[in-house]
Each structure stands twice: as structure tokens, then as C-alpha cells.
């Protein structure tokens with residue numbers, strides 16, 4: 001933050017009433033700007049106030065924090081690194097057609113946790129622990145397609161909007177401090193995807209649907225997604241269900257729904273595009 005920026009924050013901390021007034025203005029402006037838009041692929045009408053740039057900024061802040069805390073775990077060479085970068089690049093290329101203003105980037109962390117997530121704005125984290133479950137590139141494309149779908153469908157921003165926290169998120173971006181700790185913690189928790197709060201089941205289902213079409217567009221056989229979700233169903237019944245399933249809750253009908261979207265994914269499938 002610049003010296004001038006620090007000065008502003010110091011001024012606001014010292015004068016909470018001024019800070020509250022500024023926050024109220026920020027909230028008011030944002031409420032006016034809440035827009036109606038359609039999600040990619042599923043074409044569901046949704047209401048979001050945070051812009052793509054604001055989502056990118058919030059996601060990038062969270063990403064930088066995560067990478068700082070896990071510096072020693074970052075995998076930056078070797079076959080697993082190459083594989084994750086290769087598959088992510090194909091999925092990101094497809095997702096970027098829906099969200100050209102997001103900055104896509106994937107980081108592989110060495111951690112025995114079967115999970116992955118994508119922050120608002122396109123920053124992706126994959127743990128090495130999920131790679132054995134993916135089995136092949138198409139399985140990994142299923143996971144990454146699902147994760148980036150949460151970002152392109154703006155699921156976090158949508159939840160922030162639904163919970164009337166847009167003003168708080170905007171205030172965090174602006175460096176204004178006039179909100180209650182509980183609201184602040186809630187926004188950070190919503191941003192900390194893959195660690196704290198699961199998405200809703202309808203958002204999960206939508207990410208399955210969009211992700212399936214994305215992986216097919218990226219050149220991966222969508223039938224492999226069905227195989228992947230069947231493996232996850234089995235793994236979920238085991239003694240130690242993958243963390244991915246607790247962060248991405250679904251129900252027994254997930255595999256059947258994915259099967260139902262296969263014809264659409266087959267039409268989107270472009271074999272050989274991924275090499």
C-alpha cells in the first residue's frame with residue numbers, strides 16, 4: 001500500500017464515523033450496480049454486483065496469501081507439474097472464452113489432500129493428493145473443468161450478493177474498515193474456497209454441468225468424466241472420503257445427472273484439441 005493509502009486507512013480508523021459514511025456510499029453505489037446476467041453453458045439468470053475486476057482482485061489477494069503460507073510445498077518441476085500445467089492450459093483456454101478478463105493461473109501444492117479449487121478471477125490450486133484419483137488427463141480435466149466453472153459462473157460473488165455482503169467485499173477492496181468482524185470473517189471464509197465453506201448443492205450441480213461441457217470443448221472425452229464421478233462415488237463410501245467431496249457436496253444422483261448432460265457434452269466434444 002502506498003504511503004498515501006496508509007494515511008487514508010489511519011484517518012478512517014481514527015474517525016470511525018467517517019469510515020462508516022464512506023462504506024455506506026460504497027454500498028449504495030454497488031447496490032445500484034447489481035446486474036442481472038446469465039451463467040455460461042447453463043444460461044441461468046443470476047444477480048451479481050462485484051465486477052470481474054473486483055472478483056479477480058479479491059481472488060488474487062487470497063491466492064497470494066495461500067502461496068506465501070505454502071511456499072515450501074509449491075511444485076515447480078517434474079512430471080506432475082508438467083501434467084497439471086498441460087491440462088490446466090487447455091481448460092483455461094476454454095474458460096477464458098467466457099471470462100476474458102480473468103487471469104488464469106494454476107499452482108500445484110505438494111500435500112496429501114485429495115482436493116483442488118479455483119478462486120474468483122481464475123487462480124487455481126491443485127493438491128498432489130488428488131492426482132491418483134484423477135487417473136488420467138481426462139480425469140484431471142474433469143476436476144479442473146468443475147473448479148473453473150465455479151469461477152466463470154461467479155458462484156462466490158453470487159453468494160456474497162445473496163448474503164448482502166457485497167458492500168463488505170467492496171470495503172475490503174477499498175481498504176475501508178467500517179464493518180463488523182463477523183461480516184469481514186464471513187467474506188474471507190467465502191473466498192477461502194476449498195478450505196472452509198462448501199458451495200451449495202445447486203452450485204455444485206451447475207459446476208458439474210459447465211465443467212463437463214468445458215472438458216469436452218477442451219478435447220477430453222466427456223465419458224471419462226462419468227467414469228471419474230463414479231470413482232468419486234465409490235471413494236466417498238470408503239473409510240476416508242476424499243476432501244474434495246466434503247468441499248463439493250452433492251448427492252447420490254450426481255452420476256445420473258452427469259449422464260443426462262452427456263449428449264450436450266458430446267456435441268461440444270472436439271477430439272484431439274488437447275495436444
Ligand SMILES: [Zn+2]
Pocket residue numbers: 146147150199204207247248
Ligand atoms: Zn465444486
